[in-house]
Amino acid sequence: MKIFETRTAPNPRRVRMFLAEKGLLEQVQFEQVDIQQGENLTPEFVARNPMKKVPVLELDDGNCVAETMAICRYFEEAFPDSPCLLGETALEKAQIEQWLRWIDFYFMMPTGMCFQHTTGYFKDRMTPVQAWGEECGKSVEQFMHFLNDALDGQEYICANRYTAADINAFTTVAFARVVNLRIKPEHSHLQAWYDRIKARPSAQA
Amino acid sequence: MKIFETRTAPNPRRVRMFLAEKGLLEQVQFEQVDIQQGENLTPEFVARNPMKKVPVLELDDGNCVAETMAICRYFEEAFPDSPCLLGETALEKAQIEQWLRWIDFYFMMPTGMCFQHTTGYFKDRMTPVQAWGEECGKSVEQFMHFLNDALDGQEYICANRYTAADINAFTTVAFARVVNLRIKPEHSHLQAWYDRIKARPSAQA
Numbered sequence: 001m002k003i004f005e006t007r008t009a010p011n012p013r014r015v016r017m018f019l020a021e022k023g024l025l026e027q028v029q030f031e032q033v034d035i036q037q038g039e040n041l042t043p044e045f046v047a048r049n050p051m052k053k054v055p056v057l058e059l060d061d062g063n064c065v066a067e068t069m070a071i072c073r074y075f076e077e078a079f080p081d082s083p084c085l086l087g088e089t090a091l092e093k094a095q096i097e098q099w100l101r102w103i104d105f106y107f108m109m110p111t112g113m114c115f116q117h118t119t120g121y122f123k124d125r126m127t128p129v130q131a132w133g134e135e136c137g138k139s140v141e142q143f144m145h146f147l148n149d150a151l152d153g154q155e156y157i158c159a160n161r162y163t164a165a166d167i168n169a170f171t172t173v174a175f176a177r178v179v180n181l182r183i184k185p186e187h188s189h190l191q192a193w194y195d196r197i198k199a200r201p202s203a204q205a
Numbered sequence: 206m207k208i209f210e211t212r213t214a215p216n217p218r219r220v221r222m223f224l225a226e227k228g229l230l231e232q233v234q235f236e237q238v239d240i241q242q243g244e245n246l247t248p249e250f251v252a253r254n255p256m257k258k259v260p261v262l263e264l265d266d267g268n269c270v271a272e273t274m275a276i277c278r279y280f281e282e283a284f285p286d287s288p289c290l291l292g293e294t295a296l297e298k299a300q301i302e303q304w305l306r307w308i309d310f311y312f313m314m315p316t317g318m319c320f321q322h323t324t325g326y327f328k329d330r331m332t333p334v335q336a337w338g339e340e341c342g343k344s345v346e347q348f349m350h351f352l353n354d355a356l357d358g359q360e361y362i363c364a365n366r367y368t369a370a371d372i373n374a375f376t377t378v379a380f381a382r383v384v385n386l387r388i389k390p391e392h393s394h395l396q397a398w399y400d401r402i403k404a405r406p407s408a409q410a
Contacts, residue, residue: 050351051307063296070302077295090282091268098275102256109310132337146255 002029003071004048005055009035010108010175011068012055013205017167018072020205022082028057041125069100072164085164092159099158099165107143108172110136114179140181144173148183148190155196162200170197207234208276209253210260214240215313215380216273217260218410222372223277225407227287233262246330274305277369290369297364304363304370312348313377315341319384345386349378353388353395360401367405375402 005012007030019025033039033054040052049056049066057065057074065071076086087093116122117133147169150157157165173183173194183191197203210217212235224230238244238259245257254261254271262270262279270276281291292298321327322338352374355362362370378388378399388396402408 051311057299059296063300065296065299065303067303067306070299070306073302074295074299077298090279091264091270093282094262094270094275094279095268097278098270098272101272101275105314106256127340129334129337129340132334135332135334 001027001060002031002058003055004031004033004045004058006033006035006040009054010112010171011053013171013174014068014164014168015055015071016205017171017202018085018164019075020202021085021162021167021200022075022079024075024079024082025205036121038125069104069164085162085167087159087163095158096163096165099163100168102143103165103168103172106139107147108168108175110139110143111172111176111179111181114140114181115175118179137179137181140176140179144176144181144183144187144190148187151189151193154189155193157193162197166193166197167202170194170203206232206265207236207263208260209236209238209250209263211238211240211245214259215317215376216258218376218379219273219369219373220260220276221410222376222407223290223369224280225410226290226367226372226405227280227284229280229284229287230410241326243330274309274369290367290372292364292368300363301368301370304368305373307348308370308373308377311344312352313373313380315344315348316377316381316384316386319345319386320380323384342384342386345381345384349381349386349388349392349395353392356394356398359394360398362398367402371398371402372407375399375408 003012003015005015016025019028033045035054039045040054046052048058048064051066053066055068055071057071065074073086075082076084087096114133114136116126117128117136118130120128156162157169176182183194208217208220210220221230224233238250240259244250245259251257253263253269256271258271260273260276262276270279278291280287281289292301319338319341321331322333322341323335325333361367362374381387388399
């Protein structure tokens with residue numbers, strides 16, 4: 001199996017941490033794609049993912065799976081003996097998915113939009129809307145505050161154990177520094193949780 | 206079980222169609238929430254979903270699950286004998302999730318943002334950015350074109366059968382009319398697929 005990724009980007013990091021926690025990193029060969037140079041816009045890449053994004057998983061039979069969480073889902077289902085990160089029971093799976101979507105919609109996506117719309121990083125291929133980027137930055141701050149409250153008295157975000165929700169929130173906190181959005185001194189629960197997740201070997205994946 | 210929803214909104218419709226296809230509509234009691242009047246902003250509602258969105262599933266034991274796809278995931282896992290809409294094998298589950306996320310990120314979300322940022326529907330509780338709403342409208346048109354091409358020679362969006370991807374794309378096409386984004390005459394594959402999905406009883410749920 002091969003994963004096309006960009007090592008410095010946050011979504012590929014989510015997948016690498018997921019695989020590291022499952023002990024599956026060595027099942028996969030990683031191929032680097034330089035997105036700033038537009039290597040993700042070539043016909044070869046678009047054939048793998050028409051949305052032109054990293055990461056993309058290519059299976060040995062040539063089937064491709066794009067989208068971070070779809071790739072994680074593949075490994076969760078294909079390797080059922082590895083540690084479970086998306087839930088065991090129906091309720092647990094649903095509650096983890098609820099958190100994954102909150103993190104995507106209210107945290108990761110506005111962080112990415114703040115980055116894309118205020119820094120001009122991809123201005124050769126999109127129309128940045130500065131005012132929207134700034135609104136997104138405010139949403140990110142609100143979500144960090146919400147997450148801090150949710151982590152009061154809890155070691156992990158949900159399900160009483162380490163899950164994909166911890167990975168996705170952790171990589172977003174790390175990524176948010178590129179737009180100077182950081183954990184505030186008063187967010188002690190969020191900071192303690194961040195330090196716990198960072199101390200695991202998977203954070204270096 | 207109870208679902209708090211707003212009958213006219215697109216996300217609750219996704220859940221109702223999902224339940225209808227599974228034959229599970231009668232398992233659930235539906236309670237209407239008037240979002241324009243702000244009934245989703247009350248402390249009682251926020252206790253069920255801190256993000257203040259519909260739909261929310263409340264189980265008989267009081268546990269709540271927010272987020273459309275997390276609710277669908279609950280029913281998919283809790284009723285394994287009902288028709289499968291999120292995939293059987295690891296590859297199928299991953300490819301359906303890829304499509305669900307493409308539909309969410311490139312179709313449903315920009316449609317919702319075009320609505321929220323150009324019509325001022327929620328201007329009492331958010332800062333609309335007109336230019337961003339207009340950019341989102343262009344993304345929606347591009348995705349409809351992409352979807353039309355993807356449906357050339359295919360009865361359903363993925364996995365060679367009716368899945369949640371069909372539900373989510375169908376409800377988005379229907380919703381996009383509120384911002385006057387419609388299937389174009391040249392998108393014959395998309396139109397034929399839309400008519401097929403609409404002809405199923407679940408489209409009336």
